[in-house]
Amino acid sequence: MSTTNLTQHRLRAGMVGMGMIFDETYRPLFEQLHAEGLYRRDFGFVEVELAAVASRTGSRAERYKKQAAGRIADFASFAGRDAVGQLLAHGVDVVCVATPDDRHFEAARSALEAGKHVLVEKPSVLSLDELDTLQALADKHQRLAKVVYHKLADPDHKKLRTHVLEGNLQHVNNGYCSLLEPKSISGTQFAEWITGRNPGTYVACHYIKLIDFTFGPNWRLSRVHCTGQRGLVGPANGPTWDSVQLQTVYTYPDGREAAFDIHTSWVTPDNFPGSVEQEVQFRFDNGVWNAHQRKRGVELTIEGRSPGEFKITPNHHYNGTFIEPWGQRSQRGYGIEILRRFFEEVAYVEFGGPEKERARRLEEMNALSYNDVRADRNTVAIVQAMEAILKHHAAGRPGGMVEVNSAAGGLVLWLPGEREPTVLYAGRV
Numbered sequence: 001m002s003t004t005n006l007t008q009h010r011l012r013a014g015m016v017g018m019g020m021i022f023d024e025t026y027r028p029l030f031e032q033l034h035a036e037g038l039y040r041r042d043f044g045f046v047e048v049e050l051a052a053v054a055s056r057t058g059s060r061a062e063r064y065k066k067q068a069a070g071r072i073a074d075f076a077s078f079a080g081r082d083a084v085g086q087l088l089a090h091g092v093d094v095v096c097v098a099t100p101d102d103r104h105f106e107a108a109r110s111a112l113e114a115g116k117h118v119l120v121e122k123p124s125v126l127s128l129d130e131l132d133t134l135q136a137l138a139d140k141h142q143r144l145a146k147v148v149y150h151k152l153a154d155p156d157h158k159k160l161r162t163h164v165l166e167g168n169l170q171h172v173n174n175g176y177c178s179l180l181e182p183k184s185i186s187g188t189q190f191a192e193w194i195t196g197r198n199p200g201t202y203v204a205c206h207y208i209k210l211i212d213f214t215f216g217p218n219w220r221l222s223r224v225h226c227t228g229q230r231g232l233v234g235p236a237n238g239p240t241w242d243s244v245q246l247q248t249v250y251t252y253p254d255g256r257e258a259a260f261d262i263h264t265s266w267v268t269p270d271n272f273p274g275s276v277e278q279e280v281q282f283r284f285d286n287g288v289w290n291a292h293q294r295k296r297g298v299e300l301t302i303e304g305r306s307p308g309e310f311k312i313t314p315n316h317h318y319n320g321t322f323i324e325p326w327g328q329r330s331q332r333g334y335g336i337e338i339l340r341r342f343f344e345e346v347a348y349v350e351f352g353g354p355e356k357e358r359a360r361r362l363e364e365m366n367a368l369s370y371n372d373v374r375a376d377r378n379t380v381a382i383v384q385a386m387e388a389i390l391k392h393h394a395a396g397r398p399g400g401m402v403e404v405n406s407a408a409g410g411l412v413l414w415l416p417g418e419r420e421p422t423v424l425y426a427g428r429v
Helices: 020-036 059-067 083-089 101-113 128-141 155-165 183-189 199-215 334-351 355-366 377-394
Strands: 008-016 038-040 044-055 076-079 094-097 117-121 145-148 172-182 220-229 243-251 257-268 277-284 288-292 320-323 329-332 401-406 409-414 422-425
Touching (some): 008 020, 020 329, 020 334, 044 083, 044 334, 076 083, 083 101, 094 101, 101 117, 117 334, 128 145, 128 377, 145 334, 155 199, 155 288, 199 243, 199 257, 199 377, 220 377, 329 334, 334 355, 377 401, 377 409, 377 422
Parallel strands (some): 008 044, 044 076, 094 117, 117 145
Antiparallel strands (some): 038 044, 172 277, 220 243, 220 401, 243 257, 409 422
């Protein structure tokens, strides 16, 4: 069907952050949308344009603009302290935030206050107070506020949830998740912002969300425990963590508990075969689910080029570049598909029917528990609890435990040897 016969709409996108995540996922998506547009029968044809970007120095943006000439619109680039404000004033409709995790909140809040739809990388924010603010602003301005958890679109994880929903796997009892990244991640790629941070917040949130989304909602989050190791990325007595071991405990209505251990690290040797080593195991009343990224795919070695330029165990499901059988070059995978879905949701809200029915369409998209901030409460609660426990550990008070929705508050931190707890969040999680 020729697009000349379709009613055309436009979404102008702003991008905050131009690092690795932009290059791997947002860049190929914007280039695809620039070439092809976005079409679905319920909202028609929509032009999606990368209209503006905001970054700290602007150097990557200018370099990309030159490299991508003809593949992307001539976007505006703003840098410096007021870059986000300038981007918002440029007239964008949608803002994507892919900055380091401790910078998500300010950019997302500013965008929602300006009446823009927002997509923010995981974890959405680092505290429930911040999450409450984003949700209130989204409600006030009647805009979408969404979070990227691309692992929910991994084919293996989708199949796991399908088995759970169809009753093939029944009543998860416990589980183990591990994600190990190479030293180059913490030592070079993220060195500019890594001080005081930890790999648990950075990637454990993927599995926190996977567990909460796949096996909920007929249970309640009860407790959070956490410890970790230091000494490689930063000083052994400092606030920067090499690896983190997190445990979350949920309670079913009948009192049975389910415990999940999530181990993360960003100090694995760079020449380890699995550049990003990922595995999960979940144990049910009637079965076991095991998944391992390296054991499901391809092994590749090219002399002098592996594991640096080419990963020995690439994950082509997440993101891969291909020459299709018909000769076309493409880049696809669930890391890109999950972003495309967000633009479909925005297009559905804005262009999917009469204006008088927009509120209904917005409510329909707000109800999507895989990415809406309203469904992110348990994930953010666990991240906030983990960060608080690690902060006290770094200050010489290890062994903390956070209770969830106890008589004292929504998030309550207990430290060994202290008779009174610290309330991290007073409201209900």
